[in-house]
C-alpha cells in the first residue's frame with residue numbers, strides 16, 4: 515500500500531487509471547534496477563590508491579585513483595625500442611650467453627652510513643650468490659665506518675671489494691643531497707679506471723634470484739614496482755614548478771625507482787653529474803623535490819631515455835600496490851619493512 519501511495523500522481527485535472535499507476539510503478543522500478551546494476555558493475559575492483567609520494571600532495575593523491583582489473587602485460591620492448599628486461603625470457607638468455615664470452619667487469623656501488631651498516635653483509639652475501647654470477651664484479655662500499663666490513667666478507671673468484679671512507683652524517687634527508695655527488699666523485703676515481711659498467715643500489719636490499727648479464731646496457735633504469743602498469747597520471751612526478759625536477763603533464767613514459775640504476779660508466783657519470791647539479795640548484799633555492807632523489811632521476815630519464823629498462827623483477831618489495839612479477843630478484847627490505855608491523859618485520863628479518 516505504501517508503495518502504491520508513493521506511486522500515486524498528484525491530484526489534478528488529469529485522470530489516471532489504476533492500470534496507468536501500475537505501469538508507472540513498473541517503469542520506475544525497472545529504471546532503479548538498471549541504475550543499481552551499473553553501480554555494482556563498476557565497483558567490483560577496489561581502486562588502487564597511490565599513497566607512495568611522501569604525502570606531500572594530498573590533492574594529487576585524491577584525484578589519482580584508478581582501477582586495475584587485469585595483471586599488467588610483460589612487454590619485451592618500450593615504445594622507443596629499448597629492451598624491457600624479464601630475466602627468464604629467451605631474449606635475456608640469449609644476451610647472457612652472448613656476454614658470457616666477453617671479459618666484462620662491473621661495479622656495484624652502495625652507500626653505507628650510520629645504522630645502514632646492519633644491511634651491508636646481507637647485501638654483499640646475496641650479491642655474491644646472485645649478482646652477475648660467474649662474472650667479474652667489484653663492490654664499492656662508501657661508508658663512514660670501514661670497520662663495518664671487518665672481518666671482510668668472503669668473495670668468489672673474480673670478485674673484489676673496495677671500501678671507500680666518506681665523511682657523511684647519517685639520515686636519508688641529508689644523504690639525498692649528497693648521494694649523486696658522491697657517485698660522481700667515486701666514478702671519477704677509482705670506478706672509471708677499473709670497470710666498464712657500474713650499478714648503483716640501495717644497500718637495504720637483498721638479491722633473492724639471479725640478476726645476470728641481461729641487465730647490462732648503456733643507460734639502465736628499473737621500473738618502480740608499485741607504479742608499473744599504472745596510468746601515467748598516477749606517477750608521483752614532481753608536478754609543482756618550484757623544483758628543477760618539475761615534469762610537465764605531457765612528459766614521461768614510466769616511473770623509475772632509485773633502488774637500482776646503472777649502465778656504462780660514462781653514461782652513469784653523466785646521469786649522476788646532471789642529477790647532482792639539479793639537486794644543488796634546488797638546495798641553493800632551499801627546496802627539495804617531492805620524491806627526493808628519485809624525482810631528479812626521473813627528470814633526467816625523461817630527457818635521456820634509458821637504452822635498457824629493467825622490469826620490476828629487479829626492484830620489488832612486499833606491498834599491496836606492487837605489481838605481480840614472475841620472479842622477484844632484488845627486494846628492498848627498507849621499503850617493505852617501513853609498511854609492516856613489528857611481528858611481520860621479525861618474520862622477514864628486517
Ligand SMILES: CC(=O)N[C@H]1[C@@H](OP(=O)(O)OP(=O)(O)OC[C@H]2O[C@@H](n3ccc(=O)[nH]c3=O)[C@H](O)[C@@H]2O)O[C@H](CO)[C@H](O)[C@@H]1O
Pocket residue numbers: 566568624625626627628629630683684685686689715716717718772773805806808848849852
Ligand atoms: C622515494 C621514497 O620512497 N623515499 C623513501 C624511501 O627511500 P629509499 O628506500 O630510497 O631510502 P633509503 O632509506 O633506503 O636510503 C637510500 C640509501 O641511502 C643509504 N643510506 C640512507 C640513509 C642513511 O642513514 N644511511 C645510508 O647509508 C643506503 O644505501 C640506503 O639504502 O624510504 C626512506 C626510509 O627508509 C624514506 O622514507 C624515503 O623518503
Ligand SMILES: [Mn+2]
Pocket residue numbers: 716717718773846848849
Ligand atoms: Mn632503500
